[in-house]
Amino acid sequence: AEPFEGGRHCFRLEKISAYENENSNSREAASGGGRTVVIDHPLVRHKLGLMRNKETSSKDFRDLVQEVAGLMVYEVTRHLPLEEVEIETPVAKTRVFTISGKKLAIVPVLRAGLGMVEGILKLVPNAKVGHIGLYRDPDTLKPVDYYCKLPCDISEREIFVVDPMLATGGSAAAAVSHIKDRGGKKVSLVSLLAAPEGIAAFHEAHPDVDIYTAAVDSHLNDHGYIVPGLGDAGDRLFGTK
Numbered sequence: 113a114e115p116f117e118g119g120r121h122c123f124r125l126e127k128i129s130a131y132e133n134e135n136s137n138s139r140e141a142a143s144g145g146g147r148t149v150v151i152d153h154p155l156v157r158h159k160l161g162l163m164r165n166k167e168t169s170s171k172d173f174r175d176l177v178q179e180v181a182g183l184m185v186y187e188v189t190r191h192l193p194l195e196e197v198e199i200e201t202p203v204a205k206t207r208v209f210t211i212s213g214k215k216l217a218i219v220p221v222l223r224a225g226l227g228m229v230e231g232i233l234k235l236v237p238n239a240k241v242g243h244i245g246l247y248r249d250p251d252t253l254k255p256v257d258y259y260c261k262l263p264c265d266i267s268e269r270e271i272f273v274v275d276p277m278l279a280t281g282g283s284a285a286a287a288v289s290h291i292k293d294r295g296g297k298k299v300s301l302v303s304l305l306a307a308p309e310g311i312a313a314f315h316e317a318h319p320d321v322d323i324y325t326a327a328v329d330s331h332l333n334d335h336g337y338i339v340p341g342l343g344d345a346g347d348r349l350f351g352t353k
């Protein structure tokens with residue numbers, strides 16, 4: 113099957129009606145209240161292609177995950193409010209824009225989400241980082257919790273849950289539920305690859321949460337892996353296969 117990277121095919125999903133965002137390198141589709149934004153900038157697509165290749169080393173894979181996550185920040189933070197402040201250049205006084213006091217939190221889903229954190233922090237260095245530990249039971253494919261530590265002011269922050277893979281959607285949905293249970297209000301999910309099944313399940317569980325992804329693939333196989341996908345993201349990041 114062909115991957116649906118940024119193509120119109122990703123909107124073939126039932127119940128999803130699509131429209132294109134003409135002014136950016138992204139496409140959006142709405143499903144039952146939730147929005148899916150596919151960030152298909154040429155650099156993102158190029159780097160994702162390298163990540164998919166099974167011959168790519170762990171070191172290169174790690175670097176690519178950081179780079180793609182960083183590139184996605186551009187689109188994920190597009191709505192952040194700005195305010196004007198007066199400064200002096202070496203030549204004259206002028207007014208410039210600054211992001212207006214928005215407090216951000218990045219919450220990686222362990223393990224694989226960790227791979228995206230540094231790439232995002234390079235661009236939003238003042239964000240706080242929480243962690244949610246979940247693994248997917250290989251037989252039931254249901255998420256199993258083992259850790260949760262969030263910034264104490266999580267209810268005041270705009271939160272980006274990061275996990276490279278949205279497969280059945282169980283892990284991401286559970287992570288967002290933990291955050292909401294602890295007071296989180298404004299949450300988005302940032303993944304690198306998503307399966308149609310995972311998008312539908314996630315929007316069903318959290319219709320108020322937008323998904324940003326670099327590509328929507330074809331389907332899940334019998335083991336719950338994304339096809340064509342890139343394999344097990346955690347194992348490829350940390351060389352544990």
Ligand code: PRP
Nearest residue numbers: 222223224247248279280281282283346
């Ligand atoms: C992977 C991935 C997601 C989850 C996605 O983690 O990083 O968290 O699977 O699958 P789902 O959408 O079907 O829930 P995994 O359970 O392999 O743990 P790891 O990151 O520790 O390897």
Ligand code: URA
Nearest residue numbers: 279337338343344345
């Ligand atoms: N988790 C992964 O790391 N890869 C998949 O394809 C599905 C779940």
